[in-house]
Amino acid sequence: EPEVTQTPSHQVTQMGQEVILRCVPISNHLYFYWYRQILGQKVEFLVSFYNNEISEKSEIFDDQFSVERPDGSNFTLKIRSTKLEDSAMYFCASSQTGVALTYNEQFFGPGTRLTVL
Amino acid sequence: KQEVTQIPAALSVPEGENLVLNCSFTDSAIYNLQWFRQDPGKGLTSLLLIQSSQREQTSGRLNASLDKSSGRSTLYIAASQPGDSATYLCAVKNYGGSQGNLIFGKGTKLSVKP
Numbered sequence: 001e002p003e004v005t006q007t008p009s010h011q012v013t014q015m016g017q018e019v020i021l022r023c024v025p026i027s028n029h030l031y032f033y034w035y036r037q038i039l040g041q042k043v044e045f046l047v048s049f050y051n052n053e054i055s056e057k058s059e060i061f062d063d064q065f066s067v068e069r070p071d072g073s074n075f076t077l078k079i080r081s082t083k084l085e086d087s088a089m090y091f092c093a094s095s096q097t098g099v100a101l102t103y104n105e106q107f108f109g110p111g112t113r114l115t116v117l
Numbered sequence: 118k119q120e121v122t123q124i125p126a127a128l129s130v131p132e133g134e135n136l137v138l139n140c141s142f143t144d145s146a147i148y149n150l151q152w153f154r155q156d157p158g159k160g161l162t163s164l165l166l167i168q169s170s171q172r173e174q175t176s177g178r179l180n181a182s183l184d185k186s187s188g189r190s191t192l193y194i195a196a197s198q199p200g201d202s203a204t205y206l207c208a209v210k211n212y213g214g215s216q217g218n219l220i221f222g223k224g225t226k227l228s229v230k231p
Contacts, residue, residue, distance in 0.1 A: 006160075033218070033219075035219075041223070042221045042222065042223050042224075043161070043206065043208070043219075043221040044221070045218035045219060045220070048218060056218060058218065091160060091161065093161075104148065104149065104210065105151065105163055105166045106151065106163070106219060107163060108153070108160050108161040108162075108163070109160055110159060110160035111159070111160045113158075
């Protein structure tokens, strides 16, 4: 069964460093998302992406964050200068359809645990 | 602003028991509601999606219901097994916005004792 994959599974970085989290969405999906979950808290939406541009972003997704689809398969989240509070599990998700259709099931990857020291 | 609440926060039951997990949301203008399972330190596995026009969805031992007008959904698990132990999350997608992000509850941590 097709699934969303993410690499690495765990990333440790020093505060102020840049990190890139990678995702391979399900191949026939057109809509891509990043969410994060700080330990013990709710899963929070960061950004959605369609047709090579951001379609929606939350207030968490500030200028330190960027997303890119560098080729036909990968979808990346970059954090330019990491802060301690960026430590979280980051989930990538994809869906075949967008919000215009009520049947819009999002499929999530296993996550990347980011630890900022 | 949409708020999603899940009660109880944790539930422990003996194997074989039927159980109900609850999810409530403050804004009834939703496109759909999705139930997920999350194992410790792992990703989210989609269990069921209920469209706004539907009242319930079933998959195996799972049955999810939706009452939009009262802002409630339940996930019914029949004949629970130890392998069902996990955190169960519900998430809603609101009307409005472009691609519509999911808004999550904090989850119910289920423990099924053998």
